[in-house]
Amino acid sequence: MPELSFLLAQVPQAVADGVLTGAIVALGAIGVSFGLQILRFANFAHSELLTWGAYLALVVVAFAGPGTPIGPLSFGWQLIAAMLLAALLTGGLAFAMDLVIFRRLRAKNANPLSMVFAGFGAALVMRNVVVLLWGPGTYFYTNELQIAVEVLPGVRMLPDQIFILGFTFAVVVLLHLYLRYSRTGMAMRAMAESPALALACGVKVENVVRWTWFLSGALAAMAGVFLGLSPQLHPEMGFNLLLSLFAAAILGGAGSLVGAVVGGLLVGLAENLPILVISPGYKAAMPFLLLMLVLFVRPQGLFGERS
Amino acid sequence: MSAPLLSSRGVVAGYVPGLPIVHGVSAHVAAGEVVTIIGPNGAGKSTFLKALVGLVPTTDGTVLLRDRDVAGLPTSEIVAAGLGFVPQTGNVFTTLTIHENLTVGGHTVSRAALARGVERAYAMFPALAAKRNERARVLSGGQRQMLAIARALMTDPAVLLLDEPTAGLSPKVVGEVFADLRQLATSGVAVLMVEQNARAALRLSDRGYVLAEGRNRFEGQAADLLADRAVAEAFIGVRHGGAEGH
Numbered sequence: 138m139p140e141l142s143f144l145l146a147q148v149p150q151a152v153a154d155g156v157l158t159g160a161i162v163a164l165g166a167i168g169v170s171f172g173l174q175i176l177r178f179a180n181f182a183h184s185e186l187l188t189w190g191a192y193l194a195l196v197v198v199a200f201a202g203p204g205t206p207i208g209p210l211s212f213g214w215q216l217i218a219a220m221l222l223a224a225l226l227t228g229g230l231a232f233a234m235d236l237v238i239f240r241r242l243r244a245k246n247a248n249p250l251s252m253v254f255a256g257f258g259a260a261l262v263m264r265n266v267v268v269l270l271w272g273p274g275t276y277f278y279t280n281e282l283q284i285a286v287e288v289l290p291g292v293r294m295l296p297d298q299i300f301i302l303g304f305t306f307a308v309v310v311l312l313h314l315y316l317r318y319s320r321t322g323m324a325m326r327a328m329a330e331s332p333a334l335a336l337a338c339g340v341k342v343e344n345v346v347r348w349t350w351f352l353s354g355a356l357a358a359m360a361g362v363f364l365g366l367s368p369q370l371h372p373e374m375g376f377n378l379l380l381s382l383f384a385a386a387i388l389g390g391a392g393s394l395v396g397a398v399v400g401g402l403l404v405g406l407a408e409n410l411p412i413l414v415i416s417p418g419y420k421a422a423m424p425f426l427l428l429m430l431v432l433f434v435r436p437q438g439l440f441g442e443r444s
Numbered sequence: 445m446s447a448p449l450l451s452s453r454g455v456v457a458g459y460v461p462g463l464p465i466v467h468g469v470s471a472h473v474a475a476g477e478v479v480t481i482i483g484p485n486g487a488g489k490s491t492f493l494k495a496l497v498g499l500v501p502t503t504d505g506t507v508l509l510r511d512r513d514v515a516g517l518p519t520s521e522i523v524a525a526g527l528g529f530v531p532q533t534g535n536v537f538t539t540l541t542i543h544e545n546l547t548v549g550g551h552t553v554s555r556a557a558l559a560r561g562v563e564r565a566y567a568m569f570p571a572l573a574a575k576r577n578e579r580a581r582v583l584s585g586g587q588r589q590m591l592a593i594a595r596a597l598m599t600d601p602a603v604l605l606l607d608e609p610t611a612g613l614s615p616k617v618v619g620e621v622f623a624d625l626r627q628l629a630t631s632g633v634a635v636l637m638v639e640q641n642a643r644a645a646l647r648l649s650d651r652g653y654v655l656a657e658g659r660n661r662f663e664g665q666a667a668d669l670l671a672d673r674a675v676a677e678a679f680i681g682v683r684h685g686g687a688e689g690h
Binding site: 320323324326327329330331333334335336337338339340341342442 | 551
């Protein structure tokens with residue numbers, strides 16, 4: 138057992154690592170949370186959208202190159218542009234997934250369990266198509282080496298990681314403003330509370346559903362690119378994050394943007410802080426321990442609304 | 445009487461294909477009228493209203509809204525065509541503010557029309573204006589009903605359908621809701637509602653329909669229905685001699 142003073146000295150860095158992991162998880166968990174509350178089912182194919190987003194950005198980078206690094210970052214404007222393009226394409230992929238699979242099931246009044254299993258099937262297909270197209274190996278967006286900088290006493294981060302945190306924060310703020318003030322954002326929140334009442338109000342629920350798919354896909358792509366930046370892409374990168382995404386969404390409370398973000402951060406911290414004192418082998422189990430503790434007290438999650 | 449704004453003829457509707465709950469119901473309501481549908485539990489009253497607004501599929505019959513057959517259209521199109529609907533339960537978004545509830549109600553209209561609708565709603569229900577930025581969960585039962593009605597009016601509908609608008613409200617608030625509905629009708633809106641509080645609703649109404657087992661049983665002027673002994677005893681809860689049944 139390490140000495141207490143040594144452990145305490147490690148805490149700030151573990152918190153920083155946890156926040157970074159949490160930021161990526163949060164971006165992915167927002168889509169899962171939307172899925173649970175607005176689309177009304179657990180979409181297990183969501184994690185594959187992260188993988189696809191990362192690989193679609195890779196294709197753009199392969200054509201355009203990573204570009205001259207911006208300042209201390211390991212990549213240039215090309216990767217940022219590639220990420221935005223991948224977000225659009227992955228949003229379109231999510232939209233297409235709904236069109237081909239889930240919309241048909243909704244039209245037949247399929248129960249949520251059928252939707253869940255359809256999601257499992259879609260996930261398997263999507264993951265194997267990635268292997269088919271890009272192979273099972275790993276890829277990097279850039280080969281630039283980075284040196285960690287001290288951002289706070291006892292906390293060192295790579296410039297790319299600082300960028301990820303800043304970009305994620307900006308996306309979350311923009312998304313919050315969108316959900317809070319735009320008419321479509323309000324309709325999404327209305328749908329999250331009561332699809333039947335939203336329908337009775339004349340809301341075009343199918344349009345809201347399609348937009349939710351698109352938005353979830355776009356956010357997943359950004360999470361995927363950030364995951365690929367730290368540090369590599371591989372076909373199971375999204376799948377490996379699947380349980381963390383669901384843990385974050387449920388911990389925060391389905392349908393809540395703030396909940397997904399806080400849930401993501403808590404999952405990140407739960408994965409990184411306990412390994413200071415216990416074997417890293419238990420790392421993956423920690424978020425679920427936290428999830429169980431929270432759900433015992435608040436079954437609707439931290440920011441979820443009691444139905 | 446002016447021409448009906450909403451007219452249904454022979455509507456057959458139900459939740460499960462092949463098992464209709466409404467068996468060929470006809471009804472109409474004109475501008476400025478308040479019309480109440482009464483009947484025992486399970487008569488298909490609420491299902492009929494939901495069928496009119498497209499929330500329950502119709503398998504036969506016509507629903508003319510301002511001379512346009514809207515039967516079978518998606519609810520969003522029917523609402524946009526001029527039909528407002530206030531459901532019985534869970535009729536406000538409790539996690540949204542009052543202002544956001546109104547905005548969602550005006551989802552199908554232009555921004556300018558939305559702004560006008562919001563101002564009109566606050567003028568009609570000042571209690572809502574005072575709490576515009578509060579979540580709807582803080583509202584009392586009567587205020588929630590006001591909000592549900594105000595939200596349904598955001599599209600400036602020609603016809604307003606209400607499913608038991610006074611359910612669960614105190615007698616004082618019931619009177620206020622009915623007064624609001626009468627005021628709406630005076631402004632030219634056609635009001636068609638389903639009510640369990642049959643006697644009070646018919647007193648407010650111009651005409652009424654009695655449904656039983658998913659079919660039209662009686663119809664006529666509200667005063668005539670109230671005076672009809674058979675209707676009163678069977679459907680309004682009034683025993684011989686005029687005493688309230690419950």
